Amino acid sequence: MSIPSPSTNGIELGPFTVRFYALFIIVGIILAVWLTARRLRQRGAKPGVVVDIALWAVPIGIAGGRVYHVITHPGDYFYPGANLWRTLFVWEGGLAIFGAILAGSLGAFIACRRAGLRLLSFADALAPGLLIAQAVGRFGNYFNQELFGTPTDLPWGLQIDPTSPAFPPGMAPDTLFHPLFLYEMVWNLAGAALILTIERKTPLRWGRAISLYLVIYGTGRAWFESFRIDPTEFEVWGLKVNMLTAILVAAGGLALFLIQTRRHPHPELSPYRPVDLEHAFTPQGVPDDTIQRES
Numbered sequence: 001m002s003i004p005s006p007s008t009n010g011i012e013l014g015p016f017t018v019r020f021y022a023l024f025i026i027v028g029i030i031l032a033v034w035l036t037a038r039r040l041r042q043r044g045a046k047p048g049v050v051v052d053i054a055l056w057a058v059p060i061g062i063a064g065g066r067v068y069h070v071i072t073h074p075g076d077y078f079y080p081g082a083n084l085w086r087t088l089f090v091w092e093g094g095l096a097i098f099g100a101i102l103a104g105s106l107g108a109f110i111a112c113r114r115a116g117l118r119l120l121s122f123a124d125a126l127a128p129g130l131l132i133a134q135a136v137g138r139f140g141n142y143f144n145q146e147l148f149g150t151p152t153d154l155p156w157g158l159q160i161d162p163t164s165p166a167f168p169p170g171m172a173p174d175t176l177f178h179p180l181f182l183y184e185m186v187w188n189l190a191g192a193a194l195i196l197t198i199e200r201k202t203p204l205r206w207g208r209a210i211s212l213y214l215v216i217y218g219t220g221r222a223w224f225e226s227f228r229i230d231p232t233e234f235e236v237w238g239l240k241v242n243m244l245t246a247i248l249v250a251a252g253g254l255a256l257f258l259i260q261t262r263r264h265p266h267p268e269l270s271p272y273r274p275v276d277l278e279h280a281f282t283p284q285g286v287p288d289d290t291i292q293r294e295s
Contacts, residue, residue, distance in 0.1 A: 001155045002176050005164075009143040021140035022090070028133030029058055035129035036122075043125065044270050049115050053122060057107035064103020068096035072241055097134060097221075098245050120260070121271035123210035128192040130213060135188035141181040149178030149227040156182070168229060180224050187224075191216035205268035207260040214253025222246035 010019040037050035070077055070087050073094070077087050105119075112119045141147040145164045151157075157176025160167050168175075195212055198204060204212065225243040239247075 003156055003158045003179055003182070005145050005159045005161050006143045009145075019140075020143040024140035024143075025062075025095070025137045028136035029054070031136060032126065032129035032133035035132065036126045039125040039129075040122065040271060043121070043268075044272070045117065045125075046115075049117065050122075050125075052115060053108055053111040053117075056111035057104045060107035061100040061104025062090065062095065064106075065095035065097065065100030066090055067103075068099020069094040072096065095137075096242075097217075098242070098249070116272050118271055118273055120207035120210065121205070121268065124205055124207060125209075125271070127204075127209040127213040128195045131188040131192040131195070131217065134217070135185040135192075138181045138185045138188070142179075147181040147184070148229075149180045149224070150229055151175050152178050154178075158182075177229075178227060180228060184220065184224055187220040188217070191220070203267065206264035208257055211253045211257035211260065214256065215250050218246045218248075218250025218253060222250065 006020075009021065010017045033050055033054050037047075040050055041047060066088070076094075077084070105123075108122060109119050112122050138147065145160050146166050148158050148160060148166075151171065153176065156179060158179040160175075160177060162173040191213070194216070195204065195209055198212070199209070222243050225240055225246060228240075
């Protein structure tokens with residue numbers, strides 16, 4: 001018993017090939033936007049504001065994720081006779097979530113400033129949807145036969161086509177691998193469920209929800225990277241760059257949670273900044289002057 005490799009990674013539509021990797025990324029983005037919009041409206045934001053933010057954050061985030069991936073895997077793209085246009089072929093796989101988060105945060109910051117929203121308030125609403133989107137996107141890695149770990153004899157070992165460029169050289173053709181894409185899917189969905197469950201008991205505002213996201217994703221990713229075997233060309237202090245980044249992300253999330261809990265023990269009454277109240281959709285039962293007193 002094992003997990004078989006898909007026989008195809010796309011659908012032929014006339015002269016075009018629609019890659020499953022791209023489709024799952026799009027589905028994940030749609031789910032994240034829908035859930036974030038629903039959560040932010042419940043907190044007093046205007047309808048449609050999340051779509052406006054996504055129009056900034058998503059393309060900038062995708063570009064950042066691709067740049068991060070290419071920089072950390074230069075041997076895959078820069079060699080004698082290489083087709084440099086492949087650096088732009090996102091649909092073939094290769095989007096680094098850390099680069100996407102960093103660049104996407106810049107796009108979200110710009111859009112939030114334009115809308116008068118607090119960036120951390122938007123990020124809190126986004127946190128569970130972001131984990132769900134990442135889980136859905138990882139299914140695209142399955143169709144690309146990538147994101148697998150060390151060999152295993154466990155019943156859920158992943159088959160990789162020996163002719164695949166990702167198949168590790170020197171290994172037997174029937175070798176099975178840890179399905180890291182599946183582990184991360186389960187981890188991310190469990191993390192999203194955890195955040196939503198905690199929020200039923202206590203509000204996770206003022207940056208606390210996104211802090212938990214950083215801790216959950218960072219710790220999980222550091223663990224997964226520890227037995228990932230595809231080549232990484234950058235190491236720092238003997239650690240893969242992605243593992244080190246994941247550890248720093250988790251530590252940063254913990255620090256943010258502690259700082260924001262200390263700075264803001266009172267409830268967050270509005271996701272809008274006080275200086276931009278003309279944009280605000282005042283929550284039911286909350287007078288404008290109450291929102292204005294928030295810092």
